[in-house]
Amino acid sequence: AVRAVQWNEALVRRGATIVExxxxxxxxxLRELCLxxxxxxxxxxxxxxxxxxxxxxxxxxxxxxPMKARVVxxxxxxxxxxxxxxxxxxxxxxxxxxxxxxxKKIEKFHSQLMRLMVAKESRSVAMETx
Amino acid sequence: IILLQNICFLTELTRxxxxxxxxxxxxxxxxxxxxxxxxxxxxxxxxGSEPSDNECLLRAxxxxxxxxxxxxxxxxxxxxxxxxxxxxxMDGLEKGDKRNKSKKSKAAW
Numbered sequence: 595a596v597r598a599v600q601w602n603e604a605l606v607r608r609g610a611t612i613v614e615x616x617x618x619x620x621x622x623x624l625r626e627l628c629l630x631x632x633x634x635x636x637x638x639x640x641x642x643x644x645x646x647x648x649x650x651x652x653x654x655x656x657x658x659x660p661m662k663a664r665v666v667x668x669x670x671x672x673x674x675x676x677x678x679x680x681x682x683x684x685x686x687x688x689x690x691x692x693x694x695x696x697x698k699k700i701e702k703f704h705s706q707l708m709r710l711m712v713a714k715e716s717r718s719v720a721m722e723t724x
Numbered sequence: 725i726i727l728l729q730n731i732c733f734l735t736e737l738t739r740x741x742x743x744x745x746x747x748x749x750x751x752x753x754x755x756x757x758x759x760x761x762x763x764x765x766x767x768x769x770x771x772g773s774e775p776s777d778n779e780c781l782l783r784a785x786x787x788x789x790x791x792x793x794x795x796x797x798x799x800x801x802x803x804x805x806x807x808x809x810x811x812x813x814m815d816g817l818e819k820g821d822k823r824n825k826s827k828k829s830k831a832a833w
Contacts, residue, residue: 660756666754667751670744670748671744671745672744672745672816674817697815701807701814704810705803705806708799709799712780713778714777714796
């Protein structure tokens, strides 16, 4: 899983310049549909088995570009499942769980990210990792 | 997409949770917000309305979308209420099997 994330980070770093260049392209189709497929060489939607790995990777992804990253929570009470996804539209990190003990961790992480987003640029708040 | 005040958003979110209690999924999205209301056109100037760096956008949907904007002034109060809401409503998950087993084994010893 760590290797997968490193591979994706390298792609993201390399791909950032291509994205900027293609962003000027007139064809919206080319920009929005083709770009994800250009980077489909490695696993682009790694599902994490441990919370520690996921939270570290997600924090890194957010800090790389705070404006692009978003966090999505999906809760299904009928299935008793909670899924948290952090993505910047190029890389997508997912953590699924059906354990009540993970709810607190996920909710805490969600709040920490909220605080990070709302903090002013001059003051960088260090994320507390569990 | 209905844009609400923070408190109204929390009430509506509780209602959304209750609505999809028996079936359906609830999506909550959190994103950094820079105050943009209009899309940035390529040829026009980059910054139209005043850009603000210290806000975040929170959306919830289960078909019906609601959203709210949280700024740094409101974040403390809102976050406490929001955390409590999430923790109390997301209780449909299984209690830790591993923890129970380790507790039982510790008690046995």
